[in-house]
Amino acid sequence: xxxxxxxxxxxxxxxxxxxxxxxxxxxxxxxxxxxxxxxxxxxxxxxxxxxxxxxxxxxxxxxxxxxxxxxxxxxxxxxxxxxxxxxxxxxxxxxxxxxxxxxxxxxxxxxxxxxxxxxxxxxxxxxxxxxxxxxxxxxxxxxxxxxxxxxxxxxxxxxxxxxxxxxxxxxxxxxxxxxxxxxxxxxxxxxxxxxxxxxxxxxxxxxxxx
Numbered sequence: 001x002x003x004x005x006x007x008x009x010x011x012x013x014x015x016x017x018x019x020x021x022x023x024x025x026x027x028x029x030x031x032x033x034x035x036x037x038x039x040x041x042x043x044x045x046x047x048x049x050x051x052x053x054x055x056x057x058x059x060x061x062x063x064x065x066x067x068x069x070x071x072x073x074x075x076x077x078x079x080x081x082x083x084x085x086x087x088x089x090x091x092x093x094x095x096x097x098x099x100x101x102x103x104x105x106x107x108x109x110x111x112x113x114x115x116x117x118x119x120x121x122x123x124x125x126x127x128x129x130x131x132x133x134x135x136x137x138x139x140x141x142x143x144x145x146x147x148x149x150x151x152x153x154x155x156x157x158x159x160x161x162x163x164x165x166x167x168x169x170x171x172x173x174x175x176x177x178x179x180x181x182x183x184x185x186x187x188x189x190x191x192x193x194x195x196x197x198x199x200x201x202x203x204x205x206x207x208x209x210x
Contacts, residue, residue, distance in 0.1 A: 013051045015041045017065070020058045025106035029059055029117045063114070063122055066107035071133075076100045077165070081137065086161055087150055090199055094192035097168035101176050109177055134158050134165075152202075164199055171195065 019040035023032040034055055038045045052058045069075055073082065080086075080096030101108055114122045135158045138147055147157045174180050175188065184191045 009051075012041075012043055012047060016043060016048055016051055017058070017062060021062050021106050021110075024059060024062065024113060025109040028113055029055070059110070059114075060122060062107065063110055063126075066104060066110070067126055069104060069107070076103060077169070081141070086164060087147070090164060090196035091192055093164060094168045094171075094196060097165070098172045098176075098188065098192075101169065101172040105176055108173055112177070130162065131158055134162050137161075167195060167199070168192070 016037065020032070020037045023036055023040060032055075034045055034048055037055075037058070038048045041048070048058075052061065070078075072078065076096045076099040077093070080093050083092070085092040085096065111123055114120055138157050138161060141147075142157070148155075151157060151160055171183070171191065172188075174183055181187075184194070186194070
Protein backbone atom coordinates (compact mmCIF):
# COMPACT_ATOMS: atom_id res chain seq x y z
CA UNK A 1 0.00 0.00 0.00
CA UNK A 2 1.33 3.42 -0.97
CA UNK A 3 2.25 5.66 1.95
CA UNK A 4 0.55 9.03 2.32
CA UNK A 5 2.65 12.18 2.60
CA UNK A 6 1.84 12.34 6.28
CA UNK A 7 3.01 8.76 6.82
CA UNK A 8 6.24 9.45 4.93
CA UNK A 9 6.84 12.55 7.01
CA UNK A 10 6.25 10.66 10.25
CA UNK A 11 8.59 7.86 9.17
CA UNK A 12 11.26 10.39 8.26
CA UNK A 13 10.88 12.02 11.67
CA UNK A 14 11.15 8.63 13.40
CA UNK A 15 14.35 7.60 11.61
CA UNK A 16 15.90 10.99 12.40
CA UNK A 17 15.08 10.56 16.09
CA UNK A 18 16.46 7.02 16.08
CA UNK A 19 19.70 8.18 14.48
CA UNK A 20 20.01 11.09 16.92
CA UNK A 21 19.38 8.78 19.87
CA UNK A 22 22.10 6.36 18.74
CA UNK A 23 24.63 9.17 18.26
CA UNK A 24 23.82 11.32 21.30
CA UNK A 25 23.83 8.33 23.65
CA UNK A 26 27.14 7.05 22.25
CA UNK A 27 29.24 10.14 21.66
CA UNK A 28 27.43 12.96 23.45
CA UNK A 29 25.64 16.09 22.31
CA UNK A 30 28.37 18.51 21.29
CA UNK A 31 30.34 15.83 19.46
CA UNK A 32 27.34 15.04 17.27
CA UNK A 33 26.47 17.24 14.29
CA UNK A 34 23.22 17.62 12.36
CA UNK A 35 25.13 16.41 9.30
CA UNK A 36 26.07 13.16 11.11
CA UNK A 37 22.48 12.65 12.20
CA UNK A 38 21.23 13.18 8.65
CA UNK A 39 23.78 10.73 7.25
CA UNK A 40 22.91 8.09 9.84
CA UNK A 41 19.21 8.55 9.12
CA UNK A 42 19.70 8.47 5.35
CA UNK A 43 18.08 11.87 4.81
CA UNK A 44 19.27 15.35 3.88
CA UNK A 45 20.21 17.97 6.47
CA UNK A 46 17.32 20.01 5.12
CA UNK A 47 14.97 17.17 5.99
CA UNK A 48 16.28 17.18 9.57
CA UNK A 49 15.68 20.93 9.84
CA UNK A 50 12.21 20.48 8.37
CA UNK A 51 11.26 18.41 11.42
CA UNK A 52 13.44 20.03 14.08
CA UNK A 53 14.51 23.70 14.21
CA UNK A 54 17.88 22.87 15.77
CA UNK A 55 19.95 20.13 17.39
CA UNK A 56 18.78 20.95 20.90
CA UNK A 57 15.15 20.48 19.85
CA UNK A 58 16.11 16.94 18.80
CA UNK A 59 17.73 16.32 22.17
CA UNK A 60 14.71 17.64 24.06
CA UNK A 61 12.34 15.51 21.98
CA UNK A 62 14.30 12.37 22.83
CA UNK A 63 14.17 13.18 26.54
CA UNK A 64 10.43 13.83 26.21
CA UNK A 65 10.11 10.35 24.67
CA UNK A 66 11.65 8.89 27.80
CA UNK A 67 9.50 10.97 30.18
CA UNK A 68 6.42 9.78 28.30
CA UNK A 69 7.60 6.16 28.49
CA UNK A 70 8.19 6.43 32.24
CA UNK A 71 4.60 7.58 32.74
CA UNK A 72 3.11 4.88 30.50
CA UNK A 73 1.33 1.85 32.05
CA UNK A 74 3.40 -0.60 29.98
CA UNK A 75 6.75 0.68 31.27
CA UNK A 76 8.21 -2.41 33.02
CA UNK A 77 8.69 -0.66 36.35
CA UNK A 78 5.11 0.66 36.27
CA UNK A 79 3.76 -2.79 35.43
CA UNK A 80 5.51 -4.19 38.50
CA UNK A 81 4.10 -1.43 40.69
CA UNK A 82 0.59 -1.96 39.31
CA UNK A 83 0.93 -5.70 39.97
CA UNK A 84 1.63 -4.99 43.65
CA UNK A 85 5.40 -5.42 43.83
CA UNK A 86 5.68 -2.62 46.38
CA UNK A 87 6.10 -2.99 49.28
CA UNK A 88 6.16 -6.78 49.70
CA UNK A 89 7.71 -8.17 46.51
CA UNK A 90 10.75 -5.92 46.25
CA UNK A 91 12.62 -8.57 44.28
CA UNK A 92 10.07 -8.18 41.48
CA UNK A 93 10.55 -4.42 41.65
CA UNK A 94 14.31 -4.90 41.27
CA UNK A 95 13.86 -7.19 38.28
CA UNK A 96 11.52 -4.64 36.69
CA UNK A 97 14.13 -1.92 37.22
CA UNK A 98 16.68 -4.03 35.34
CA UNK A 99 14.25 -4.59 32.47
CA UNK A 100 13.42 -0.88 32.34
CA UNK A 101 17.05 0.23 32.16
CA UNK A 102 17.95 -2.39 29.56
CA UNK A 103 14.96 -1.47 27.40
CA UNK A 104 15.65 2.28 27.57
CA UNK A 105 19.42 2.16 27.96
CA UNK A 106 20.12 4.84 25.35
CA UNK A 107 17.51 7.21 26.73
CA UNK A 108 18.91 6.79 30.24
CA UNK A 109 22.34 7.65 28.84
CA UNK A 110 20.92 11.00 27.71
CA UNK A 111 20.34 11.94 31.35
CA UNK A 112 24.08 11.72 31.96
CA UNK A 113 24.75 13.63 28.75
CA UNK A 114 22.45 16.37 30.00
CA UNK A 115 24.21 16.53 33.37
CA UNK A 116 27.68 16.79 31.78
CA UNK A 117 26.90 19.03 28.81
CA UNK A 118 23.88 21.07 29.95
CA UNK A 119 24.36 21.15 33.73
CA UNK A 120 21.14 19.14 34.03
CA UNK A 121 18.99 21.95 32.62
CA UNK A 122 16.67 19.65 30.67
CA UNK A 123 16.07 17.08 33.40
CA UNK A 124 15.86 19.34 36.45
CA UNK A 125 12.14 20.04 36.13
CA UNK A 126 11.31 16.37 35.63
CA UNK A 127 13.16 15.21 38.74
CA UNK A 128 11.88 18.06 40.89
CA UNK A 129 8.35 16.94 40.09
CA UNK A 130 9.01 13.31 41.00
CA UNK A 131 7.61 13.40 44.58
CA UNK A 132 4.25 14.64 43.29
CA UNK A 133 4.10 11.86 40.66
CA UNK A 134 4.91 9.14 43.20
CA UNK A 135 2.40 10.58 45.67
CA UNK A 136 -0.26 10.56 42.94
CA UNK A 137 0.49 6.90 42.17
CA UNK A 138 0.23 5.96 45.85
CA UNK A 139 -3.10 7.79 46.24
CA UNK A 140 -4.47 5.87 43.27
CA UNK A 141 -2.98 2.48 44.12
CA UNK A 142 -3.56 2.60 47.88
CA UNK A 143 -6.80 4.43 48.64
CA UNK A 144 -7.64 5.26 52.25
CA UNK A 145 -3.93 5.41 53.15
CA UNK A 146 -3.64 1.60 53.29
CA UNK A 147 0.04 1.60 52.24
CA UNK A 148 1.06 3.46 55.38
CA UNK A 149 -0.33 0.60 57.49
CA UNK A 150 2.03 -1.83 55.72
CA UNK A 151 5.20 0.15 56.47
CA UNK A 152 7.25 0.69 59.61
CA UNK A 153 5.72 3.24 61.99
CA UNK A 154 6.59 6.77 60.99
CA UNK A 155 7.67 5.85 57.44
CA UNK A 156 6.47 8.21 54.75
CA UNK A 157 4.99 6.10 51.91
CA UNK A 158 6.09 8.42 49.13
CA UNK A 159 9.64 8.57 50.46
CA UNK A 160 9.74 4.79 50.89
CA UNK A 161 8.66 4.14 47.31
CA UNK A 162 11.01 6.78 45.89
CA UNK A 163 14.02 5.40 47.79
CA UNK A 164 13.32 1.82 46.71
CA UNK A 165 12.85 2.93 43.11
CA UNK A 166 15.98 5.08 42.97
CA UNK A 167 18.19 2.40 44.56
CA UNK A 168 17.20 -0.27 42.05
CA UNK A 169 17.24 2.02 39.01
CA UNK A 170 20.61 3.50 39.93
CA UNK A 171 22.07 0.05 40.59
CA UNK A 172 21.18 -1.08 37.08
CA UNK A 173 22.23 2.20 35.51
CA UNK A 174 25.72 1.56 36.89
CA UNK A 175 25.70 -2.06 35.75
CA UNK A 176 24.21 -1.57 32.28
CA UNK A 177 25.37 1.90 31.25
CA UNK A 178 28.73 2.00 33.00
CA UNK A 179 29.46 -1.68 32.43
CA UNK A 180 30.18 -2.54 36.05
CA UNK A 181 29.01 -6.09 36.82
CA UNK A 182 29.04 -7.37 40.39
CA UNK A 183 29.42 -3.81 41.69
CA UNK A 184 28.37 -4.95 45.18
CA UNK A 185 30.61 -7.99 45.09
CA UNK A 186 27.88 -10.34 43.90
CA UNK A 187 25.72 -11.03 40.86
CA UNK A 188 22.60 -9.02 40.08
CA UNK A 189 20.11 -11.57 41.41
CA UNK A 190 21.94 -11.82 44.73
CA UNK A 191 22.29 -8.03 44.89
CA UNK A 192 18.55 -7.60 44.38
CA UNK A 193 17.89 -10.01 47.25
CA UNK A 194 20.35 -8.20 49.54
CA UNK A 195 19.00 -4.76 48.69
CA UNK A 196 15.44 -6.00 49.20
CA UNK A 197 16.40 -7.37 52.61
CA UNK A 198 17.98 -4.08 53.64
CA UNK A 199 14.92 -2.17 52.53
CA UNK A 200 12.64 -4.52 54.44
CA UNK A 201 14.58 -4.79 57.68
CA UNK A 202 16.97 -1.84 57.78
CA UNK A 203 20.61 -2.01 58.84
CA UNK A 204 20.34 -1.27 62.56
CA UNK A 205 19.44 -4.03 64.97
CA UNK A 206 16.17 -3.27 66.70
CA UNK A 207 16.54 -2.74 70.43
CA UNK A 208 14.69 -5.02 72.82
CA UNK A 209 12.01 -2.83 74.38
CA UNK A 210 12.41 -4.82 77.57
